[in-house]
């Protein structure tokens with residue numbers, strides 16, 4: 319068997335088109351502000367892609383680029399100003415932050431109704447309690463992809479490898495909310511290969527190039543590869559051994575062109591939702 323490719327680029331383009339059509343019916347432009355501190359090189363690419371997508375969809379989008387030496391108090395003051403700005407519907411503070419700034423303090427300072435990353439503890443708690451709120455973009459994008467791929471979720475055995483607050487945990491919550499039977503694996507999991515082999519839906523969010531081997535994939539599984547790892551050669555690879563996994567999976571996401579583009583489309587979706595919640599449709 320050779321797996322069907324789940325085309326994140328195409329699904330994301332459809333979603334962005336639908337968002338743009340909705341934005342065009344509003345009497346205002348939803349406002350998005352991305353705050354970037356210092357020079358993390360990976361963040362540069364992401365912030366540029368996001369800005370371009372937001373502009374194209376008709377958002378009022380801007381990036382505030384602060385120097386590496388910005389203090390935590392200065393960053394908190396910027397967040398407070400954006401919280402108070404009525405033209406701003408969504409605030410995203412790009413991670414990672416420089417080491418002298420406590421990321422948790424900054425994340426908790428973003429007004430929950432403008433927290434389009436869905437990282438604020440109030441939104442994380444809402445997700446865990448099954449209440450409506452802003453949901454982290456990457457796992458939200460994965461749910462769009464599973465649905466677009468026609469994957470049947472209720473009762474399915476889903477494995478999430480990784481338990482970070484930005485990907486793994488919210489991913490598990492969303493799969494649970496969709497009635498999957500969810501297992502979460504992490505660095506202390508005893509037999510990861512055996513856990514993977516049981517999974518009908520396998521989501522890898524580890525950050526280790528091709529760590530999930532092709533022969534760990536169950537025949538007919540749906541494989542979602544969240545990992546984005548740049549090798550020394552410059553090549554981008556996921557957390558799954560792609561070629562080998564394709565011989566066993568029924569459907570799989572590529573890297574690049576899988577989950578990454580969905581993250582950006584869902585950031586726009588969250589910003590539109592936040593705008594409508596604050597200002598109406």
Ligand SMILES: NC(=O)C1=CN([C@@H]2O[C@H](COP(=O)(O)OP(=O)(O)OC[C@H]3O[C@@H](n4cnc5c(N)ncnc54)[C@H](OP(=O)(O)O)[C@@H]3O)[C@@H](O)[C@H]2O)C=CC1
Nearest residue numbers: 456480481482485504505523524525544545546577578581
């Ligand atoms: N496509 C996209 O839009 C996005 C992609 N990413 C990518 O997703 C990947 C994960 O990101 P993120 O969640 O932030 O990463 P983190 O480093 O925060 O978390 C990694 C998780 O993987 C677990 N892990 C590490 N080693 C192993 C192992 N040997 N076996 C099993 N589990 C292990 C860790 O376990 P433990 O908790 O025990 O340490 C941890 O829970 C990265 O490649 C990142 O670049 C991230 C965000 C967006």
Ligand SMILES: Nc1nc(=O)c2c([nH]1)NC[C@@H]1CN(c3ccc(C(=O)N[C@@H](CCC(=O)O)C(=O)O)cc3)C=[N+]21
Nearest residue numbers: 363364367411412413414435574575576578579581582
């Ligand atoms: N506050 C915050 N929120 C985030 O959502 C956030 C963050 N910080 N820090 C970094 C990670 C990473 N991330 C990506 C988003 C899109 C692509 C993306 O568009 N990828 C494309 C292109 C990849 C490439 O060519 O480099 C693809 O996979 O096809 C990648 C990575 C969001 N993150």
